[in-house]
Amino acid sequence: MSGSDANGPSDPAVLFEEVGARWRTVAYGPVFCVVALVIELLTGPVVHWFALTLFAAILAGIVAVQVTAARRHVSVQLTGTTLREGAEEVPVSEIAAVLPEADPYADEPQEWESARSLGELSGVPRRRHAIGLRLHDGSLVQAWARDDAGLRAALTAAVDPVPGTSA
Structure with a gap:
């Protein structure tokens, strides 16, 4: 990160970083629902538009909460001045x-x-x-x-x- 933000223009360089979770994970549930929708469109007389849309929204919402929590509580960042x-x-x-x-084999x-x-x-x-x-x-x-x-x-x-x- 560089530039001027809330921490000032002289942010130290990031030496190590783990974000905790990635936002792309939120899309997995809705993508699977779209795949199910395509399969229903191609193979059957009944298409569950409402149920698949509802499940996609519920899955995205639940996973978004989990990703937010993971990014806040299990992220790691090391700069030259601070370990977070x-x-x-x-x-x-x-x-x-x-x-x-x-030592995983140590007695104590x-x-x-x-x-x-x-x-x-x-x-x-x-x-x-x-x-x-x-x-x-x-x-x-x-x-x-x-x-x-x-x-x-x-x-x-x-x-x-x-x-x-x-x-």
């Missing part, structure tokens, strides 16, 4: 270290695996993977993303631009 997880923002300057990946979980998850949700959202972070105040938190490797790489580069210099 859902509605929570953490300045990159507050992140002391990106912690090593969890790593300490960060029971830490608070960033964002306003009670835990790491479904189909997202946690990344442990140590903040400068010593607390541990979990960042998360679908592409956890991509977010980990971007976070590591943002937090420790010169490898070996962070805590």
